[in-house]
Amino acid sequence: VPRVLNLTGARLHADAVLTCDAAMTLHRPGTVDIDDDGRIKWSGPTGDAPARAPGVEHRVEGLLMPGLVNAHGHAPMIALRGLGEGLPLHRWLTEVMWPREARLRADDIVAATSLAASEYLCYGVTTTCEMYFHPARIATALRSAGMRGVVAAAIMEAAPEWLGDWRSQLDGVARFVEECPSDPLITPMIGAHSAYLVGDDALRAVGDLARLQQLAVTIHVAESAHESDSLSAAHGGASVPRLLADLGLFDGVRVLAAHAVWLDDADIELFARHGVAVAHCPGSNAKLASGTARVRDLRTAGVPVALGTDGAASGDDLDIWEEARLAALLARLQADDATALQAADAIAMATREGAAALGVDAGTLAPGRFADILRIDLRDPGFVPHLDDADLLAHLLWSVPRRAIRDVWVAGRHVVVDGECTTVDVDAAAAAVQATAARIAG
Ligand SMILES: [Zn+2]
Numbered sequence: 001v002p003r004v005l006n007l008t009g010a011r012l013h014a015d016a017v018l019t020c021d022a023a024m025t026l027h028r029p030g031t032v033d034i035d036d037d038g039r040i041k042w043s044g045p046t047g048d049a050p051a052r053a054p055g056v057e058h059r060v061e062g063l064l065m066p067g068l069v070n071a072h073g074h075a076p077m078i079a080l081r082g083l084g085e086g087l088p089l090h091r092w093l094t095e096v097m098w099p100r101e102a103r104l105r106a107d108d109i110v111a112a113t114s115l116a117a118s119e120y121l122c123y124g125v126t127t128t129c130e131m132y133f134h135p136a137r138i139a140t141a142l143r144s145a146g147m148r149g150v151v152a153a154a155i156m157e158a159a160p161e162w163l164g165d166w167r168s169q170l171d172g173v174a175r176f177v178e179e180c181p182s183d184p185l186i187t188p189m190i191g192a193h194s195a196y197l198v199g200d201d202a203l204r205a206v207g208d209l210a211r212l213q214q215l216a217v218t219i220h221v222a223e224s225a226h227e228s229d230s231l232s233a234a235h236g237g238a239s240v241p242r243l244l245a246d247l248g249l250f251d252g253v254r255v256l257a258a259h260a261v262w263l264d265d266a267d268i269e270l271f272a273r274h275g276v277a278v279a280h281c282p283g284s285n286a287k288l289a290s291g292t293a294r295v296r297d298l299r300t301a302g303v304p305v306a307l308g309t310d311g312a313a314s315g316d317d318l319d320i321w322e323e324a325r326l327a328a329l330l331a332r333l334q335a336d337d338a339t340a341l342q343a344a345d346a347i348a349m350a351t352r353e354g355a356a357a358l359g360v361d362a363g364t365l366a367p368g369r370f371a372d373i374l375r376i377d378l379r380d381p382g383f384v385p386h387l388d389d390a391d392l393l394a395h396l397l398w399s400v401p402r403r404a405i406r407d408v409w410v411a412g413r414h415v416v417v418d419g420e421c422t423t424v425d426v427d428a429a430a431a432a433v434q435a436t437a438a439r440i441a442g
Pocket of ligand 1: 072073074220258310311
């Protein structure tokens with residue numbers, strides 16, 4: 001690959017193209033045509049490519065596949081990476097996270113999000129759903145990194161006073177949506193922190209705003225057993241999904257439930273009936289001992305299940321590959337069945353199903369989708385031996401490390417070139433985050 005290879009209006013030939021469509025089709029060799037707007041025009045076996053190429057033709061080695069989708073992140077929390085090691089969720093939040101977050105300033109957000117974006121992109125994550133404060137700063141940083149973002153302006157009450165009441169926070173959300181740049185990279189969303197930190201009136205108002213502005217909503221749901229028990233006790237025994245449904249949040253609103261660990265069969269049925277998607281965060285859930293989400297049951301019921309890194313405070317790295325591996329490992333242990341979640345399923349969750357959960361035109365290399373593409377080095381020893389397509393898929397999930405992700409494009413723009421993120425000044429962002437972390441430590 002030459003140093004920088006922008007793909008808008010170009011044809012790309014590769015040794016292999018994994019489309020991540022429903023059949024996980026692999027073309028060897030494969031070809032992808034990209035239009036002038038950075039969307040895929042055609043993909044398929046090289047021998048079947050249309051006679052007329054869109055423009056310049058390039059030949060690259062290795063495997064092309066769609067960029068990965070992170071359905072639940074808090075990018076600015078990279079400034080709190082790994083803090084509170086060994087604490088359970090409630091103590092971790094109240095003793096370590098919130099005191100520091102109260103000292104975080106709007107000025108800290110851009111550098112932290114930029115650093116997170118460079119890490120995401122190097123792991124092959126091209127789309128991220130971010131829930132945090134200062135959403136306009138997050139959108140600015142993601143756009144400048146050339147990364148696709150679904151940016152959820154967060155509402156949180158009954159916690160740090162510095163945030164103001166929920167009405168003023170909701171006004172802020174509406175303002176963010178109104179002022180959100182019309183850029184195909186950025187989609188605004190509403191983030192209600194959770195049913196334990198957003199009260200009933202505020203949740204009803206979130207549903208109303210979402211219906212009015214046709215916005216999706218993301219919310220932490222039943223992340224820990226403690227949360228479910230105490231909320232349920234306060235709501236006449238209703239589960240968290242049931243109480244959200246009773247508040248009208250699922251009526252005519254596309255909802256993405258983060259974590260969704262403590263669900264019973266009726267909750268899963270409720271999600272399926274209302275088209276609620278789940279952002280499964282196995283790494284964060286395991287680290288905080290929150291529990292293991294019922295991924296196989298959710299998928300069997302038809303609930304879209306995407307993968308999330310969560311913030312770097314509890315997720316540490318921003319690696320969706322690792323979440324895909326953990327999702328498969330934990331699903332198998334939970335079911336006591338090695339067929340519970342296959343490599344192809346885990347890869348689909350990281351790509352096609354993630355994009356579907358977020359409602360973005362990405363996640364498969366198919367006409368009309370954005371040209372968010374990874375190039376993976378098939379000469380990496382992690383692919384040895386491989387004798388057939390099934391081996392390739394299995395190695396892609398289980399044994400191929402980050403070093404094999406050599407190039408990343410978002411809407412055809414080359415953002416990771418030979419393993420290096422070229423759109424972020426990583427040293428400057430890292431120095432700024434280091435200074436922020438020292439200041440907010442208090
Ligand atoms: Zn979260």
